Amino acid sequence: MNVAALLRGVELATRPIHPETRTALELRWAQLPEHVKTPGQLLGRAAVGCEGTHGVFPKCNLTCSPCYHSADANKVRIDGVHTLKGVTEQMEYLRSVRGPRAHAQLIGGEVSLLPAEDHAAALQAMRANGREPMSMTHGDFDYQYLLDVVLDQEGKPRFDRVSFAAHFDSLMRGRRGAVRPHNEAELNPFRAKFADMFTTLKREHGVRSYIAHNMTVTPSNLDQVTEVAQAVLKMPYDMLSFQPAAYIGDDRRWSGGFDAVSIDAVWSRIEAGAGHPIPWQGTQFGDLRCNRTAITVNAGIRRAALLDPDDPRDLAARDRALAHFGGMIFGGTPTWNVGAKILRALLAHPGDVPHLLAFALRLMRRAGGLRAVAAAAFKRRLSFKTFVVHNFMDAADVAPAWALMEQGVASDDPKIKETQERLGACMYTMSHPETGELVAACVQHSVLDVGENIGLRKMLPLRPLTHPPEKGDPASASPASADAASADAATGPACTSNGKG
């Protein structure tokens, strides 16, 4: 490599915003509907949005009510080759359209049913395409499985950090040790045990983690959100995410009253559990009817909002950060590289320095002052918690709204119009490289999953295609015999998927 090429490489590596990221963000912003182009909008300014896989391992071994996956999902065999191929193709397409960096969920069934080597390979394929993967699970697996995913055959870490989202709520059936939980509190030991696995992983192998706690909310457990938030905040989860139930996916798993659970109703209970307001109005991620997000800083026992939406100085700092730092890639980037990017951004915009310093001082004061923050940092008790409520839409609204959008028709019907507006501003995308489409997860689960799973069922049948089994040899169905048992269960009222995306 000659000197000029080396210098060009260093310049690109330390450029605050990667040019491909900038292009992807600008396109994203241009495609957003006008009603979400607010000063606090993060889509198209700081991020391209979240992404998720689909159709790569539809099966699950727990039962949820509701279940967002199609009734056929549990009749598809787990197949690592198919998983890796699908994940790679979907991520490559997202990389080409959405730029070099995004957060993506490895989702679409129960990820821990994948053999550990396949799970690890899927994460590597996502990383290879600039995706920060998060494995979405019901959390009912043993520490050894986590080790098998994270460590290679020689016991060395394949990853320096991993990210998992665990779904725990009393609407799930079949968890080992809590087959039919009567209430949310019964699951707290399982929530804690899951989180502890990652603390142990860090201690024993130095692998960092980011873990999220997911809970579906229906009228039956809405009033337990407060105690769940209270309990989970004491555990080392980084994110608390709640999803009001929607009429989407497997209609055998629906019950009445889902519409009665609003984002506001869930948020007020989260705040009650946290013991303080969690202001969210300073930023938005997509459409506010879909998604609400806020971050707090925790300094020991004191928690404070990262951004105070009532303080115009905080909002001015936000505006500068989004304008000049939005899209900067931190994850998977060496510290020196991040430092160089920040330095270059500050040199290009020196007027930001006093605003950002003043913001940092206000944040420190909110979090208890310099001494409290320093003490918390010293004791490794300084952390951030992200709160999310994601409000999926009903299939009955999404299907007609999407059909009209495919024809380029804007609906006059108020409900379908609202649905189209939300789909147009979707922050949670799934990719279809075969058609060149990016679709909202709502569309995937409301419209596309059914046909996709019919095809997958044929491609990956639970039993080998050599029916009937040889006489007296039911094991001729092996290795899919366990799958077949699940399939039988799935023909009953149970669909077994915990995925909410």
Ligand code: SF4
């Ligand atoms: S997946 Fe559905 S609810 Fe979620 S952001 Fe997209 S359109 Fe909104």
